[in-house]
Amino acid sequence: MESYVDSHPLRGAFIANQLVRLADLISDQGELLLQDAGIEFPARAVSYILLIGERREISTADIAKLLRQPHQVATQRVELLITSAIVERFADPQDGRRKILRLTPSGIEQFGRLQACLEKAARAFAGLFEEIECDMPAITRRATEALEQKSVLERVRAL
Numbered sequence: 001m002e003s004y005v006d007s008h009p010l011r012g013a014f015i016a017n018q019l020v021r022l023a024d025l026i027s028d029q030g031e032l033l034l035q036d037a038g039i040e041f042p043a044r045a046v047s048y049i050l051l052i053g054e055r056r057e058i059s060t061a062d063i064a065k066l067l068r069q070p071h072q073v074a075t076q077r078v079e080l081l082i083t084s085a086i087v088e089r090f091a092d093p094q095d096g097r098r099k100i101l102r103l104t105p106s107g108i109e110q111f112g113r114l115q116a117c118l119e120k121a122a123r124a125f126a127g128l129f130e131e132i133e134c135d136m137p138a139i140t141r142r143a144t145e146a147l148e149q150k151s152v153l154e155r156v157r158a159l
Contacts, residue, residue: 030121037117039110041086045077046114049103052087053111057100059092086110 003021005014030043041049051063064074078101081087086107092098103111129135 033117033121034114037113039113039117041081041084041110045081046118048074048077048081049086049107049111049114050118052101052103053108053114057102059098059100063101081107 005011005017008014011018027043030046034041034043034046047067048063051066052058055062060074060078061071063069063078064071067074078087078089082089085104087101088104088107089099089101092100125136129137
């Protein structure tokens with residue numbers, strides 16, 4: 001069902017609204033996918049589990065940097081995973097001020113389920129991108145890079 005902005009003559013100016021709705025839809029459906037796979041953490045933490053599982057040991061600051069997210073957001077997600085007993089935190093042996101994260105035994109099991117689930121999801125999204133004739137990851141990456149090079153304000157002022 002189209003919204004007001006979807007059919008508005010100036011709908012191009014509402015791209016952020018449209019992308020947020022798409023991201024929310026994917027996230028909501030991703031929650032159902034994770035539940036179906038027996039995964040016990042929220043969809044918004046998937047990239048965190050993937051990073052921690054692949055790197056084995058990593059700090060919250062490194063996660064924030066790699067995901068290009070504010071440190072505060074990363075800290076909140078990590079705390080959720082620690083509270084859920086999926087991740088544990090310990091002092092870095094080389095630098096006691098630095099805290100390292102790693103998966104708990106339960107987290108390792110969940111990481112295995114996540115990998116299998118993400119492989120299937122990647123194939124499903126490849127089918128979606130073929131269906132809509134658009135490589136969404138490439139397009140979003142290109143749009144981000146273009147806007148980092150020249151902002152919307154700069155583009156409007158150039159008109």
